[in-house]
Amino acid sequence: MKPESQPPQPAARIPGQDEAALVARVRAGDRTAFGVLAERYAGVARRVARAVLGDPDDADDAAQDALLSALVKLDQYDPRRPFGPWLLRIVANAATDRRRRRKVRRVEPLDPALVAGGARPDATTEQRALSERLRTALAELSHRRRMAVVLFDVEGYSHAEIAGILGIPEGTVRSEVFHARRRLRVLLADWKELE
Amino acid sequence: MTREPLPFDHRPDPALGAALRQALEPAEGSHTAFVARLLARVADPRGTGSWDRVLARWARVGVAAAVVFSVAAGYLVGRATAAPARPSVAEALIAPRTPVVEVVLASVLGN
Numbered sequence: 001m002k003p004e005s006q007p008p009q010p011a012a013r014i015p016g017q018d019e020a021a022l023v024a025r026v027r028a029g030d031r032t033a034f035g036v037l038a039e040r041y042a043g044v045a046r047r048v049a050r051a052v053l054g055d056p057d058d059a060d061d062a063a064q065d066a067l068l069s070a071l072v073k074l075d076q077y078d079p080r081r082p083f084g085p086w087l088l089r090i091v092a093n094a095a096t097d098r099r100r101r102r103k104v105r106r107v108e109p110l111d112p113a114l115v116a117g118g119a120r121p122d123a124t125t126e127q128r129a130l131s132e133r134l135r136t137a138l139a140e141l142s143h144r145r146r147m148a149v150v151l152f153d154v155e156g157y158s159h160a161e162i163a164g165i166l167g168i169p170e171g172t173v174r175s176e177v178f179h180a181r182r183r184l185r186v187l188l189a190d191w192k193e194l195e
Numbered sequence: 196m197t198r199e200p201l202p203f204d205h206r207p208d209p210a211l212g213a214a215l216r217q218a219l220e221p222a223e224g225s226h227t228a229f230v231a232r233l234l235a236r237v238a239d240p241r242g243t244g245s246w247d248r249v250l251a252r253w254a255r256v257g258v259a260a261a262v263v264f265s266v267a268a269g270y271l272v273g274r275a276t277a278a279p280a281r282p283s284v285a286e287a288l289i290a291p292r293t294p295v296v297e298v299v300l301a302s303v304l305g306n
Contacts, residue, residue, distance in 0.1 A: 134218035138215070153208050
């Protein structure tokens with residue numbers, strides 16, 4: 001079976017028609033252009049870093065370091081290729097490095113009521129609890145599996161692009177996404193919206 | 196997300212994607228602050244600094260490394276190709292050598 005190489009236009013995907021021009025302006029020293037790029041990619045960079053690190057402050061530091069690193073390495077970017085995967089490779093590496101360096105931090109134990117799918121007084125609380133539960137579920141996955149499922153299902157990158165970002169074969173990406181989804185479904189099986 | 200995924204399902208799962216996105220989304224209103232902090236770091240000459248400063252810093256490290264390498268290489272090459280050292284007085288006296296012609300003649304004439 002030949003798999004589809006590109007997912008169908010995911011909503012989260014950032015359009016990149018003018019990116020080559022933006023990058024050229026940044027290379028020429030235009031900081032406003034860098035601001036536009038940063039504005040555009042800050043969200044995905046922060047989410048991917050958080051998927052790796054868990055802690056939002058650590059994730060923001062890693063995303064900042066990655067964006068600055070990308071700025072320094074911009075001469076290495078090939079403008080004929082999409083900018084997003086190139087940048088996210090730097091983000092993934094920065095987050096992974098930070099994860100290796102930092103001292104082991106214990107994840108705060110999840111509220112037993114959440115684990116048990118306890119009372120949900122209102123929609124906001126319910127949404128917050130679901131997010132907490134998902135973050136805990138993500139934390140139980142290997143960080144490569146986490147990044148694969150986030151890049152595919154949240155950010156809308158194709159398996160081939162994710163393979164480039166993570167530096168692994170495309171078939172491995174497919175396998176990682178599949179196993180991550182299956183694991184998340186098991187962990188979230190008792191959540192009413194996800195049943 | 197209700198269906199069981201196929202082993203190599205190429206379609207993103209919108210329900211799972213939305214839930215994960217919500218879980219990973221930074222605090223509301225923090226996006227602008229994040230970008231502002233990033234741009235401040237780019238502009239700040241004391242911090243990570245602008246890219247030309249970062250490159251300049253690396254360039255200085257590169258130049259310093261090249262100087263150290265050159266000096267070390269010069270020393271090693273110089274040592275390898277240097278002329279053999281002149282023997283000391285003691286070595287000259289002790290070392291056996293063929294007598295020069297003048298010494299032989301002098302000893303013959305003297306006898």
